Amino acid sequence: MTCTWDRDLIALWAGGDAPPEEAERAEAHLRACPACQELLAQYRQGMNLVAAHQAGARLPARAKRATRRWAVAVAAALLLLCAAGAATQSRAVASVLQNLGWFGVEEVSQSEWEQLQEENKELWEKWKPSNFKFDPDGKVRDENGNVIYTLPTRGSVAEAEKAMGYRPLVPRYLPEGLALSHAEYVPGRSIRDINLVYNDGLLEIVSMPEPSSFTVRVREGGAQVLTVSGEPAVVTRGVYRVGENEERMFIPDAPVLRFSKDGLVIIIIMYQNGYPVDELIKIAESME
Amino acid sequence: MEVTRGALYQRAEENALWEEHRDRVYRYLLRLTGERETAEDLAQETFLQAIRDLRRSPGAGANPVAWLMRIATNRAMDLFRRRRRFQWLPFLGDRHGGAAADTAEAVAERELVSAVLRRLPPDLAVVLLLRDAEGFSGPEIAALLDLEQAAVRKRLSRAREAFRTEYLRLRGDGE
Numbered sequence: 001m002t003c004t005w006d007r008d009l010i011a012l013w014a015g016g017d018a019p020p021e022e023a024e025r026a027e028a029h030l031r032a033c034p035a036c037q038e039l040l041a042q043y044r045q046g047m048n049l050v051a052a053h054q055a056g057a058r059l060p061a062r063a064k065r066a067t068r069r070w071a072v073a074v075a076a077a078l079l080l081l082c083a084a085g086a087a088t089q090s091r092a093v094a095s096v097l098q099n100l101g102w103f104g105v106e107e108v109s110q111s112e113w114e115q116l117q118e119e120n121k122e123l124w125e126k127w128k129p130s131n132f133k134f135d136p137d138g139k140v141r142d143e144n145g146n147v148i149y150t151l152p153t154r155g156s157v158a159e160a161e162k163a164m165g166y167r168p169l170v171p172r173y174l175p176e177g178l179a180l181s182h183a184e185y186v187p188g189r190s191i192r193d194i195n196l197v198y199n200d201g202l203l204e205i206v207s208m209p210e211p212s213s214f215t216v217r218v219r220e221g222g223a224q225v226l227t228v229s230g231e232p233a234v235v236t237r238g239v240y241r242v243g244e245n246e247e248r249m250f251i252p253d254a255p256v257l258r259f260s261k262d263g264l265v266i267i268i269i270m271y272q273n274g275y276p277v278d279e280l281i282k283i284a285e286s287m288e
Numbered sequence: 289m290e291v292t293r294g295a296l297y298q299r300a301e302e303n304a305l306w307e308e309h310r311d312r313v314y315r316y317l318l319r320l321t322g323e324r325e326t327a328e329d330l331a332q333e334t335f336l337q338a339i340r341d342l343r344r345s346p347g348a349g350a351n352p353v354a355w356l357m358r359i360a361t362n363r364a365m366d367l368f369r370r371r372r373r374f375q376w377l378p379f380l381g382d383r384h385g386g387a388a389a390d391t392a393e394a395v396a397e398r399e400l401v402s403a404v405l406r407r408l409p410p411d412l413a414v415v416l417l418l419r420d421a422e423g424f425s426g427p428e429i430a431a432l433l434d435l436e437q438a439a440v441r442k443r444l445s446r447a448r449e450a451f452r453t454e455y456l457r458l459r460g461d462g463e
Contacts, residue, residue, distance in 0.1 A: 008445035011452075015419065017426055017444055039452075046451045050319075050420040053401045059314035059331055106336075 003035040010036055014043035093223040096232045097216055100258055100265050106217045113219045113238070117250055128246050152184040152195070160194045163187045168194040168207035169266055173286035175279050178203055201241065205283070206267040216258075226277075228284045233259035235280070241271045255280055261287060306335055309353055312422075313360050319417050320364050322406045330367065334360040354424065358432045361414055368410045404454045408447060415440060416447035 006026075012018040013026040030036055090107055108116065125131075132140040138151040153163065160183035161167045168183070177199075184195040196205040216236065223236045239254040253273040257280045259266055266287065268280050313334055318327040337359050405413055418424045418432065426444075430437045 007449055008442070011445040011448040012441055014448065015444070017419070017441060019441070042452050042456075043448050046448060046455060047420045049397070049401050049455070050405075050416060050451070053398065053405070053421065054315055054318050057315045057318050058311045059328065 003033055003039075005029055005033065005036055007039065010040055011043050014040055015047055090218075090220070090223075092225045093218060093234055096225050096234050097218075097258065099232070100234075100260050107220055108217055109220050113217075116217065121248065130246055150186055152186050154182045154184055157183050157194075157196065159183070160185045164192045164194055164209075166192065166207075166209050166264075168196065169205075169261060169264055169287040170196070171205065171283045171287045173282050174198070175283070202271055204267075204269045204271075205287075206269075208265040208267070209263070226281070228257070228259040228281055229261070231259055231261065233257060233284070235277055239269055239271060257281070257284055259284055306338070309356050310335070312353065313356050316357060316417060316422055317360055317364060319405060319421055320361075320410075320413055321367075322402045326367070330360065330363050333363045337363070351428075354428055354432050357418065357422065357424070361418075361433065365410060365414070400455070400458060403458055404451055407454050408450050412443055412447035412450055415443040416451060419444055420448075 006029075009018055009022055009026050010030070013023060013030075018026055030040060094107070134140055134151065138153070140150075155163070157168065157170060157180075164185050164187070179198060181197045181199060181201075184197060185193065192209050194207045196207075198204070218236055219238060222238065223234055226233055226235060234257070236256045236258075237254065238250070238252050239256060241249050241251055241254075243249060251271055251273050254269065254271050255275055255277050257266075257268040257277070261284075266284065268284055270280060310331065314327055314331045317330045317334075318324065321327050321330065334356060338356055341355075341359070405417075408416065414433070415429060418429050419426070424432065426437055426440055429435075430440045433440070435443075
């Protein structure tokens with residue numbers, strides 16, 4: 001049973017997509033034509049199938065929390081890395097970072113790196129807190145009421161723990177002259193990071209309970225895989241620091257150590273050029 | 289390269305955007321490509337690009353989902369072009385170990401729909417999915433894809449007809 005009437009129009013009408021002036025025409029024909037009613041049913045069936053298709057699919061979490069099995073496998077691979085070339089090293093770096101939960105790892109050349117620093121300067125000028133008018137709740141909203149900026153809350157470690165619903169890791173060992181200033185956190189978000197700030201920000205230690213939907217940019221050859229308490233870790237170099245007067249300083253050789261412990265991903269950042277990685281490892285291994 | 293303080297504020301918003309919409313973007317890409325790993329990779333690319341765009345013009349539009357879907361669509365289309373997707377694939381031939389079969393006995397409905405979608409030309413599949421799976425309106429799709437509304441309607445009707453025909457054919461009761 002077929003009809004040669006305007007199929008395209010029926011296909012549109014099936015989903016309410018026919019232009020208003022045509023819709024009546026389609027309705028009138030459909031009332032009188034069983035063949036096209038059948039066609040309509042088929043179009044609607046197709047629409048339902050498409051709508052239901054993979055309806056429950058969810059993006060798998062990229063991160064796997066470092067498990068013993070995995071750690072053993074990577075540790076074995078690490079032994080091979082000593083003599084490995086640059087390419088193997090970068091793959092290892094990317095692999096460790098992604099297993100720690102970073103969504104992406106982007107390796108950039110030295111010149112791209114320098115270009116990014118320039119771009120970052122402009123971005124920072126745009127995103128300086130003093131550019132914005134904060135609402136009483138510490139948020140900045142655009143003209144539509146969407147939040148575009150949130151100041152973190154400052155408090156004690158205990159307050160941070162209460163607000164974020166978990167206990168962050170704290171170091172038992174600290175290098176000479178360093179003392180905890182406060183904890184920073186942003187309540188009410190799916191990101192539950194707690195940032196421990198030492199002195200005036202010379203050292204920061206971040207605990208992350210959830211994987212980071214964030215990308216790490218690694219300068220070619222500027223990252224290295226090592227171990228912390230037998231677990232795979234990565235050191236990268238290069239960090240921005242925000243000064244008291246909102247000035248932004250790039251510290252190209254500042255070390256950043258990322259590793260996993262007790263189900264949390266930890267980031268240790270020392271905002272000082274050439275700071276010895278051994279000290280960061282000592283801090284890392286003392287965390288509990 | 290780690291940015292704290294400034295990034296802590298900014299990252300919260302970027303990630304909130306992604307947290308809310310990641311599954312939806314992934315689902316769309318999974319329906320469009322029919323391949324899990326490909327969809328995951330494209331989702332990641334979408335996110336990376338979204339972050340870059342967001343930083344250049346923060347608060348990109350009043351409709352973040354449409355904007356994400358636009359990026360996702362473009363990335364998928366780039367991939368299809370690179371892969372020259374317009375080849376016809378044997379229908380479950382490898383799985384059943386025999387020659388490509390035109391009948392679809394004992395095939396799960398999901399595999400059938402997946403197979404049908406993969407056979408549609410990408411520009412039709414995109415409009416079909418955005419309208420019938422994702423629920424975007426005609427005008428929204430037109431904006432998302434930079435098309436005239438009439439062009440969207442044309443693709444939509446062709447897509448629904450192509451789906452209908454292909455579904456019937458693969459199911460074994462083609463006309």
